[in-house]
């Protein structure tokens with residue numbers, strides 16, 4: 001039997017790579033968006049810190065803006081630095 | 086003429102003036118010179134020296150007017166004793182009316198002639214009178230001696246002499262005239278003008294009064310009018326009831342109401358129009374409500390629109406008059422609706438359900454607009470009835486209400502394979518929203534809809550992506566964006582995937598790379614799709630697919646950081662070109678089947694155990710997909726049942742008339758019934774999560790709340806999506822207490838507080 005694959009339609013899903021299920025700031029699941037947004041995904045991305053904690057980008061930015069002197073991770077209190085991977 | 090006050094001989098000046106007064110009242114011709122000098126006479130008297138003689142002029146004029154009216158009254162002496170029925174009475178009315186017309190006209194001129202007296206003498210007095218009233222201390226004596234403007238004085242004299250004496254006789258004549266108009270309808274326009282004029286004189290004669298100007302009209306005339314009209318309406322009603330059906334009776338009453346409305350405007354003062362109408366309604370409608378309602382059920386069930394329209398017109402003005410009619414209509418819609426969706430059978434239950442229910446809805450919507458003027462009370466009865474039918478549990482008791490599922494399926498059917506045009510589909514989708522709005526468990530609908538949408542999108546079964554978006558927007562309009570959030574994300578994923586495929590192909594081109602298969606990939610956001618937690622489905626990907634997958638993954642990871650792709654091979658399908666027995670076929674099949682066939686490219690037979698182990702498929706998946714290939718006769722099996730030792734071999738004599746076909750193993754794992762049950766369980770889980778989130782949200786903002794207040798708040802918040810049961814809410818509260826989100830307050834057992 002001779003066989004040739006003419007076409008293939010494949011389906012995959014994607015999830016955020018995160019240590020946690022939920023955002024430590026807003027407590028929403030990462031598969032949902034932050035409370036300020038309507039749609040999860042590209043519209044409400046996640047960001048990673050060097051400390052390995054992950055948050056909604058909108059949540060950590062709001063948090064950092066609210067801090068007067070130091071820019072600390074709200075989970076582990078280490079200095080917050082974005083990890084661009 | 087001199088304007089300076091001078092000494093005068095009152096009798097002389099008054100003697101001249103009186104002649105003019107007499108002519109004016111009799112509407113005789115007055116020479117201009119005489120008029121002018123009389124004007125001056127009034128002035129001269131009022132400013133006379135050494136003492137103004139205005140009061141004396143007032144007294145003389147009053148006496149003159151009284152005498153004038155008394156003379157008029159004598160003309161009516163004959164009517165005051167005799168029997169005045171018929172012709173004679175009519176004569177009296179005409180005579181009175183013409184006397185009144187002349188007198189009131191003359192009086193108007195006279196009032197003008199006495200302008201100086203009115204304005205300088207009487208108005209001033211009125212000002213001081215106001216001071217008495219509103220200033221310090223009242224002296225009633227001053228008021229009783231009040232002087233009036235000459236016009237007003239004349240009207241009051243007419244009232245005192247003419248109306249006091251003739252009023253009752255006049256009213257009797259008027260009522261007789263109106264009765265003749267009602268029964269014989271043969272009044273001349275002159276008769277009508279006279280009756281209206283006489284009635285109006287009762288108003289005009291006191292029109293100058295700021296307060297209670299209608300008092301005379303009401304006590305002298307209106308009361309008797311209403312009494313006479315009431316007994317006329319009553320006798321009319323009982324006469325009609327002897328010969329009429331309900332339908333005829335209603336027509337007659339509407340005719341009477343219309344006629345009476347015209348009649349009222351023809352004869353009586355504005356003030357009486359409503360009262361007269363009310364009297365007619367009381368005697369002809371309210372008093373016979375039971376009769377009117379006696380055929381109501383039949384009118385509704387036989388769709389007798391003319392009768393119903395009349396019934397509505399008659400009952401609408403009555404307080405609570407429509408209540409019973411609305412209730413009867415509501416029951417009728419309920420029965421008809423329930424009947425229309427009872428015992429549905431066959432493959433098209435969802436279509437029958439939606440379209441039958443729509444038909445009932447449309448029929449009554451139309452009835453209400455045509456017959457009941459879109460009365461909101463009737464529309465809300467329609468809503469109530471439809472909601473009750475659509476949400477009622479089936480009578481067998483064990484099955485739950487299927488409406489949500491059926492409506493979702495109806496939409497799925499339209500968006501999948503209908504042969505209708507785009508605009509037809511859209512209008513049917515819109516109509517499905519009409520039914521959807523009545524569904525209480527909207528979350529159940531949402532669950533079914535999203536599962537069906539997922540299948541349409543993943544398997545490319547949608548007839549039109551624009552229509553998919555249109556429908557999502559319709560749902561959003563009905564329930565808000567939260568309701569359609571996930572649906573919308575699913576829809577966007579498909580658009581994004583198309584983009585992604587183009588970019589991937591461009592990326593390969595840039596690298597001068599090429600795949601050996603035609604690849605199309607859909608990348609979905611895990612959270613938005615109702616695909617379950619299917620992460621551990623074991624499958625060894627054939628090497629034909631491995632390379633494209635790897636290339637795509639590396640492309641994807643370079644475009645998006647922090648994301649992990651998981652392949653859902655059980656949802657994938659493709660097309661193989663198979664050459665067998667000197668013929669080629671294009672066969673569409675699922676990935677597992679493709680993988681299985683690819684094993685036989687270079688080998689004609691293999692044991693089941695070998696195949697299963699090479700593909701690392703689960704027992705169930707292996708059986709199901711192998712069976713479909715055996716059923717299609719491409720592969721043969723040497724035993725009846727699939728067992729490890731059974732030998733699979735290629736059917737070298739395979740032949741099919743069609744060179745392009747599709748092998749279908751059921752795409753879904755579960756049978757439809759299982760799937761329905763699963764969906765319902767999932768909805769239940771989601772409801773618990775929703776309720777817990779709502780409770781936490783409410784408690785976080787309110788801090789402390791009584792049990793009942795919390796329940797109310799939750800019910801009102803969840804209304805858009807579903808109607809939660811109280812036990813379920815209680816369970817959620819308990820579990821949140823266990824998880825220490827909230828606690829019972831120390832001093833009260835039915836109060837909760839938020840634990841920060």
Ligand SMILES: [Zn+2]
Pocket residue numbers: 023024025026027028034035055056059
């Ligand atoms: Zn967040």
Ligand SMILES: [Zn+2]
Pocket residue numbers: 033034035036037043044045056058059
């Ligand atoms: Zn956001």
Ligand SMILES: [Zn+2]
Pocket residue numbers: 049051052053073074075076077078
């Ligand atoms: Zn950290």
